[in-house]
Amino acid sequence: MNTASTEFRKRVRMALADDELQHAMGRAKGGFVLNRQKAIAEFPEFHQMTDAARDIKDHVLMNLDLYLEIYEKKVLENGGQVHWARTAEEASTIVEGLCRRSGARKITKGKSMVSEEINLNEKLEKSGMQVIETDLGEYIVQLASEKPSHIIAPAVHKTRNQISKLFYKHHKPMGYADKVSERKEIVQQARSVLRNHFVESDIGITGANFLIAETGSSVIVTNEGNGDLTSVLPRMQIVVAGIEKVIPSLEDLSVFLRVLARSATGQEISAYTSLYSGPRANHADEEGPEQYHVVLVDNGRSSMLGSEYQSMLRCIRCGACLNHCTVYNVIGGHAYGSIYPGPMGSVLTPLIDGHENNTDLANACTLNGLCRTICPVHIPLPDLLRNHRTQQQRRKLTPFTGRFFFAIWVYLVRRPHFYQIVLALPIWVLNRVGRKSGVIKRIPLANGWTNSRDFPCPSAQTFQRQWRAEMRKFNA
């Protein structure tokens, strides 16, 4: 087993043994799933809408260069600037450069997964800037010096009790003497702390849920309104977004807004949907930043175009596949060890970061197919995960012993008569061992099963054997 795999298994064991995590995950799951169900039941056009969303994305991906050019042109017309980054490193360097050159000391951030992907916070902090996450979940995760464990609910792995302690530890020195434990109080305290940061912030960095080519706008959808304060108050706004985020028009946006919130949190629509199109004009009374920059990040995306993974670029980061994933719900996001967890992350991470260090992601999945059913842009996630497995086989990234036993099994399956002869004995032996109690307690080489489960005892003879012996009677 390679080290990456050993690490993965270690993280899984830790997650399974972490009672607070298990408690937090158990509660979150029910909420997300049930709310989505309700929201969809109340909106009969939902499935039609998801087809439309898929088609728009497919159309854009076929013409991505075109729409990106239109988008860039519009942003320039609106007085903003567009920067293109091929890699994560390039992207974070561009942002860091913009911040440094403007003499920024404090930077506020809206929730942005792509900024996690390019490791932006570390980069900025290394240059001596203070970075404050302003989304409540991100803020919690930042206080805990952790990474988000969910793409829309970054702190979903934390219990309220943990958050309460965390706040007390970090806010007490700021003069908040009381420990807050109610949800409302927690939110209020975070607001109060963040308010000062907003006012003092030099630069606001946000992600974008969509980029609209027609108008050159970037769109953020939030429930807290923190994205607005992040974007509007500081003197410079930087939007960091993947190149696949562009959509043609405002009309298309209305399609996505209707599927996004329902899929993500089960809301009809998120509380705040904001469009930003550039810096403020030169009137003193106008709101908004003096400078507006968009950093468009490729980081492996363009190589997915035209490949068997292209459909993954349709992803609108709604998080529904995480919420519905049986594996995600028991191990939590951190066990994946990647920025993007759950089904979408297991597809995306090897594409961005290579297969070698991520062999487990595609394999630690039961292929139960639920994520494909619920994905609002119909990404065939299980098929893409299976493609990853095929890639690993081709590149012989899987253990030799496994491949060896597999070859024998395939040889036998392709010779059904010989297969029957060879398997007759082991089946008979298993039956002898287990028939008294009905189960077998331990099978060498199958500890993975028998350490935690009994193995139900098989019949003494295979179906085919019994059938061949008696089929005449049946047909009589």
Next chain:
Amino acid sequence: MLSYVEVILDNISNNEEALASFENVTVGFFVTCIVDLLRPSVGFAALHLLKAAGFHVEVPASQACCGQPAYNSGNESSAIDIARQVISVFENFDYVVVPSGSCAGMLRKHYPRLFASDFIWLDRARNLASKTYELNEFLVDVARIDNLSSTVSKTCTYHDSCSGLNELGIHKQPRALLTKLEGLELKEMEEADECCGFGGLFCVKYPDISTRIVERKVNNALSTGADMLIGGDLGCLMNIAGYLRRMGSSMKVFHVAEVLAGMINDPSIGEKEEHA
């Protein structure tokens, strides 16, 4: 050893019209490797049901596995070889019936995918796909089985196996069949449509995760207070029964075919034979 062949299903029948129309219709029965190796009674139950519904059933000797383990572990070329063999053996039947949503899904959804760039085989794969059915959906949607009057005085809960549910949309059919049985009370568990953590090789590759998932499944099942858990995929049932037995629970686990065929007085999955 029990002989399942001589069982006569008086309690199951189809209406005259159906019987007449199915007289010359031949069903090829795809046993599945796991039923063949581990629980032949499921195969016999299915055969009895098909026969009682009025079909002529054949069980080709030249079959072992649908190739899903190869396919799902990324051994595409082996999966293709196995698929070719299955297609050749089964393509001339009027229908192909499979007592597993997962294996039926493999034949129906994934064989065509395997041959996406091989037009001759793609045609053959599609042809096979178009006549392949999971047992429950076949009994309800094609055979329109009429009369199931065995008495099963049990409280049961049904686990929807994932492939059948998500790939083939099987949900109503087993319930429609089971509720025809006299005395059977169906109590739905929470998260009945959630994965049980079996996942083929997944359960031995990632036993920790798999165990936690099956634990959750079993707890949901036990909370219903049912005496029996029923499902349509033997893999999942082995997993669930294995966990139940290890924790010492007496909840019985049966394949839906066994219940429909009235075989519930035989040992359930993982239960000891009375006189062994």
